[in-house]
Amino acid sequence: MIDENLLLNYGAKRVAFSKGDQLFREGESAVNFYQVASGEIKMNNYNEDGKEFIQGIFSIGQSFGEPPLLAKVKYPANAEAISDAEVFQLSKEQFLDLLSSHPKVHLKITETLAKRLYYKAIMVSEISSQEPEHRILRIIDYLKQHVGKVEGKFDYRLDLTRQQLADLTGLRVETVIRATKSLEKKGELQIKKRKVYR
């Protein structure tokens, strides 16, 4: 997360999007650096059958879509507002200039990419193995430890819908519902008022 005063000093604009708006599309070249100011953004793909895969969900303070600013690649996914949102938007040139001039900011961006890569490595390995319950526990544990930063047993409440969990894990929503029920029976998690606790 880059300090918002610094972003504004470099000419960033704070742009509003409505729920459902698209910020960019898979395959496009990057023109801007983005960081969430309010609301939530997701990056996703749709396959030929229209099935959605969510690469990540980004909330206040989190940047997204950095790789095409730093390497000769295009966006690997779409970006879409999950709620009404505001986003800091800084041109690629200004962003690279900011990194050059602020080594600590550059290190933070590198740390962000490192965390993102870590998450992806876990997910790709989980998704490639045919074990929905293990997959679901793994992503919930990741969110508990790295996003919620919670340690107590059943202290972490998952604030994702079953459909979002399905889209993040490559499963069908029916499979997620059945697997979370099964995990509850095994004592691996708790469900209260339809919310999952881990």
Place this chain on the structure above:
Amino acid sequence: MIDENLLLNYGAKRVAFSKGDQLFREGESAVNFYQVASGEIKMNNYNEDGKEFIQGIFSIGQSFGEPPLLAKVKYPANAEAISDAEVFQLSKEQFLDLLSSHPKVHLKITETLAKRLYYKAIMVSEISSQEPEHRILRIIDYLKQHVGKVEGKFDYRLDLTRQQLADLTGLRVETVIRATKSLEKKGELQIKKRKVYR
């Protein structure tokens, strides 16, 4: 890729590994930065059934396993020599010092992570959709464009075994064999002397 003289100047050692040796294991904390000097290294996971998933294969000049040096995470996968190999090994402290002192090197590492993240985003989305032929074409095209840097039709020869392709894509080797045969029939690729051309 960091220039090897620079690595040596910062105290890197050139360490030899035999085919099959492990450099580090999933879940361990990182102590060193690694870059391949000769041979090939893969990063992989095994699931409970012993099925392997290959996160990436690294050849001469390529670094690997960077995220735990840059963020508070552990190795998400094992590292294993695919052939007899030599690897530059630099302590974490020296590595971070090198980045601080050499912004251009830091930017190269950031670019490496960005490319790695791009590849992962493609693969995780592909693996989450149930389309083996599309998945196989997608990874071959990625390797053709970003690793082989080849453009002509059927000019790129894939130097991976069917088993390695299976391990990289989360499929079974039988599925890969049948899918590549089917793609050949569709004219999407060619197979000569059991080698795939795309």
Place this chain on the structure above:
DNA sequence: GGGAGAATATGATTTGGATCATAAAAGAGG
């Protein structure tokens, strides 16, 4: 407060990739 839409849930059926078994061909090493 009510209605519409979204989310959760359950049941039944299908199917494609996994799995198992086996064979042939190529490569590597002695």
Place this chain on the structure above:
DNA sequence: CCTCTTTTATGATCCAAATCATATTCTCCC
């Protein structure tokens, strides 16, 4: 050059997640 291992290949069967269908409950908006 021979043997053993690895890789590629083919055929048959299985099954778990996808898919399809339907119902219930909760949330949001007017």
